[in-house]
Each structure stands twice: as structure tokens, then as C-alpha cells.
Amino acid sequence: MTLSIGKALNAALRDAMREDDTVLMFGEDVGALGGVFRVTDGLAAEFGDRCFDTPLAEAGIVGMAVGMAMNGFRPVVEMQFDAFAYPAFEQIASHVAKMRNRTRGAVNLPMVIRVPYAGGIGGVEHHSDSSEAYYAHTPGLKVVTPATVADAYSLLREAIADPDPVVFMEAKKLYWAKDEVSLPVTTAPFGTAEVRREGTDATLVAYGPAVPVALEAAAAAAEDGRSLEVVDLRTLVPFDDSAVAESVRKTGRCVVVAEATGFAGVSAEIAARVQERCFHSLWAPVLRVTGWDVPYPPPVLEKYHLPGVDRVLDTVDRLQWDDVPDPRFLVPEQAT
């Protein structure tokens, strides 16, 4: 059947709740309304108070989920929007991420924090942050971000079943992306990147909202006779070093595509890891296409911010195809 990512997430929640009574869904507007993106649509009708609204307080939501996970439940909580999750950050960084370590494994927190994130939907301020780096930088969390319909279903099921806390990042602009899929579907497990398009000349490493951009760029490049491989990370933590390195060693060139600001971001980590592992296979420095290092721009400007196909292709062109270095990063005397 043809299904959107939003519907696949909804189906994953429904199936998990049908199979396991201890799975609960709660947060802001997730009950009767079905969530502002309708990801929890119909769950309150089917499961009663196993899908319920809470007071509007994110630290309280995550903190209560910690207690419920300590006491026999598998809570899934929704943060409504990326930037609205920040009040919960202390709970996430100090407790969710550390509880297992602080108790030497005695206390597990099987919980999922769903975070609709990133932009491209014309959202007003505070509604379009790419906040994945905060979570990926916090040991003890798993950080997952699906880019396909099948992954949306399968990775959310895996997140709910996982014994560790998972921050589940849902790219808002992909909620309506559709694909043919037959549910239930099981895709590759956490820590496995997928090659979405095979290629031989360069590797585009992408995740979440950047995956369709990378694929579109690869299709356009093919028309110009350049063969780009696209690797979809799927999970940022755990990270699939081997799949990324295998691809880059094969192609010898790498561009990381991410919507988040680049400085100190996940894209920087990827570039560093590729450089560490693939230096001797590289024909050019690893380059990045990311959002600018600015607060997420308003709707009238976001098209200049978001990494698009043109910027990806321009960056691919800078990968020293004729042994010419990227002039942007040369000191003046080198450039002459």
C-alpha cells in the first residue's frame, strides 16, 4: 500500500500498543487531537487512557516517563516541536541518558522521546530547529532519524522495544513523504546505515531530511555523467562507521549533507570520522553542505538556508576532480 511517513509512525505506535500493554503514549495534544502532526491519530480512541494528554510541561513529561519506565512501563512521549523539547533537556541529559550508568545497569529506561524536528515547512520561529547534535553528543542516548516510510515504521518499533532510551527524531517535512510499503515491515537494525543509491565517483552521507536532497542531487549528477553513492545513516547513535568508511574507500570522495548548522554538529563528527578512517583513500578533503551557522531563519528566508540540490552539486564539483583544490579553503598565496 502507499503510505506516508506520518501514517507509518502512527501504525508503528498502534501495533506496539496492541502487542504490549506496557507501551503508553503521552504528551501535549496527543490524545483527542491525535498530535499536531496527527502521528497519534486514533490511538486514544483505540487504547483509551494508554494514549493521554499531559500538562504543558516538557520536563515534567520526560521526568514522569522516567519514573514510569522505572516501574514497568515503556513510555513513548512526544515533544511536539524540536525547540519545545529544550525545557526537558536537563531531564534527558542528567537522568534519561545516565540512569543505567548511575545504577550499574540496575535501572533500565526503555523509553522513547519523539521529537518532530528540522525545517522546510514554513514554520515560525522555534518550530524548525535541527536539535540532533545535542542528543547525539550525550552518551547514553540512542538517536534515530528515519528518512523512508519503511524505516519510520521499523525503527520506531525497534526504538519502543529497545532496552535503552531512544531520542526518535522525525523530520517534519518528511511526514507527508509517501512510498509503497507492506506493514509490518522490518528493516535493518539500529547502527546500520543503508546505501540508498549506489555510485562510484563520490559518496554523499546524509540523514533525516537531507536524504531526499542527497538522492535528488545524485539523480541530477547522473545526468551529467557523475555517479554518486548516497548513504542514509538512519541512526546517528549508534553510528555505522563501517558502512560509511566502506563507501568512501570505494569512491574516494565524500560530501556530508545535513540540514543542521554545521559548526560542532553531527556533520562535523561524520567528516572527522571519515577523515580518520579513510584518509588514505581520499582524493579530496571531506566537504560538508549544511545549514548556515545562524538561528533557523524565518519562512521568507529558509530557502537560502536549507541545503538544496544545487548547493550539493556545487560542493561535489569542488572535490578536486582535476586536482584543483577548493579555492575557498586556500590561503591567498596558494591560490595564485
Place this chain on the structure above:
Amino acid sequence: MTTQAEHRMPPATLPADADLLPSAEPIRFLDDDGGPAPGDAHGRYERPAPELLRRAYAAMVLGRRFDAQATALTKQGRLAVYPSSRGQEACQIGAVLALREADWLFPTYRDTMALAARGIDAADALTLLRGSWHCGYDPMATRTAPQCTPLATHAPHAVGVAYAARRRGEDTVALVLIGDGGTSEGDFHEALNFAAVFHAPVVFLVQNNGYAISVPLSRQTAAPSLAHKGAGYGVRGERVDGNDPLAVLAVLTEAVESARAGGGPVLVEAHTYRIEPHTNADDDARYRDHDEVETWKRRDPIARLEAYLRSQGELTDDDVSAAREAAEAYAADVRARLGEEPSGDPADLFAHVYAAPTPQLREQAGWLAEELAR
């Protein structure tokens, strides 16, 4: 299913404003010397049974000796830090005695005495303060959460644990310990609100000991009392003389049993005092008068309880000696067992970050092992 669903919902009739407000003065049974408090200062509360008070006395004597031993061990470098609860014994012991074994306790870093009273091995209870990264005991087996350092952030956890139990139709109660400083944190307020909205059986015990490190209560709040903060959330508040063991036991027992019976959460403010500095690293002469400390020493909870029990013929010289001997033996055991240097296996750094280490952690553990093998 229906019964459980009913359990989860607040009662149809919400409490009237007046029912949520604390008593005009802190509840007390005893005056500062252990004699009867004048008038009806104990309000509607029942005097705890002598047997419970005798247990409390022995536990408080033991707790104070343990606390003094931990402070001494810090001065010898055996503990990294120790936040003393000397002077707060009535709260520390009262909180534990008000709970059943199946109930949950959510302590802070200042509540190690309560952990010992809960039956947690003293050496285990001091693990964190010895300089380890973990709490040292099994929270699931002891129904005692790891000691919480970020203020009030454990309060929503207590709500979650209690609400989870209630959803399953269990009569478990969670009691969370908070300080006066912690009541300024957002998580305290969110926890009160969630507990009220979900009718979770939680007792919030605020040990108001006058100072958040150096900052006095007047800088934390302009409210008539910390117990008043419950009313705005629909949580019943009560305040108690935190150095009157009879009053603390009476109020906490009532609060715990009320929550257990479905009466919803309760906020209890105990007026007490931190006799020692914040920790061994603190210099309290910079922010409080010696006279103030001496005033509070005269309201000593152990002396008051001892005087009361003796006046009732419930405590003999032999009982007092026995309690002190037990406390000395306990302290000697703690001293002996904490004499050894703590050891840490570097592999443990990676062992409990996730249920199974990620490939990155396995790789880094290998690098550290190589580094150590050189």
C-alpha cells in the same frame, strides 16, 4: 479495567481552598525541651505509638553517629564530599519509618542517613560520595532511587513511579525528599502539578533547613510558607516542626496513608536546620551567625524525643546505652570498611552506558586497554 481507570482519575469533587492550605503554625507535639507543646499545636494528628517512637529514637541515634562518622571520614580523605544532615534526624528517620518496604523513596545527596535507615548497607550508601559514578545500591531491590544531585529533578520520577503503580492498581506510595532550595526549581513545580493532575500517590517532603548552601530561605520564596505552594496545584500542604519526631512521624504517616488510600499527593514542609555547614568544603561563618546555630541546637530532635520518652517511662538508661552502643558498633564497622582505598575497574567506564556497548564504545574500551597495557 474499569476499576483501574477509576483509580487513575481525580475525585469528582475537588478539595476546597481551605482544605489545601497548611496549618497556621507548624504541627508539633513537643516543645523545644521535649515537654508537651502548649494548646492544640498537634492539630488533628494522632500521637504515634510508643513502640514506633522507640524505634525512631534508636534509628536517630544511629543516624547521627553515622553522619558524624561520615563527616570524619571526609576529613580523613576517605570520602570525596559529605553533605551532613545532622540536626535533621527526625525528618531522615521519619520519612523512612512512614513508608512500607514496597513504597519508594527518592532521596537527595543530603539524605544518606535515610538510606542507612532504609536498610541499605552504609558502605554501599556512601559509594557515590566516596567518589564513584554510581549509587552503590540496587534501586529496584531497595525501592530507593539513586541519590539525586540536580535539585528537584527526581521529583517527576517519583510521580512517574507512583502513577505507574496506581495504573496497575497497586497501593505503592512514593516519597520524595527535597530541600528548601529545590522548591525554586521548575521540576518541583511540574512534579506537583503532574502529581495532582494524575492523582499520583506521592508525598513531597521538603526539609526546609533554612539555607541552600549560603542562600537563606528569604531569597528562595516570598510565599507565606513552602507548604502553601501545594494549593496552587491542588495539592494539600502541611507544615510540621521538623525537629519534633512525634510531629514528623504523625504528619508523614498520615500523608503517606492518605496518598495510599487514593487521597492524592501531599506536600509536607518540615521546619528544621542544618547544624553543619553545607559540606566539608563550605564555610558557614560567611553567611550565618553562630548564635543561630546554637539556638537550633537547643531544639535537638534526639534530645527532645529522649526527654519525651523518658517522661513517659518508655525509655530507660539501659535503652539509651543500648542505642548508643549499637550506633558505635555501626560507626566502627563503617570506619573499618571505608578504610580501604576504593578501586575502580577502567572497563566499567564503558560497561553500563548502554545495555550493550555500541561499536564506538567497544572500540574506545579497546584503546584504553591498550593504553593501560603499555
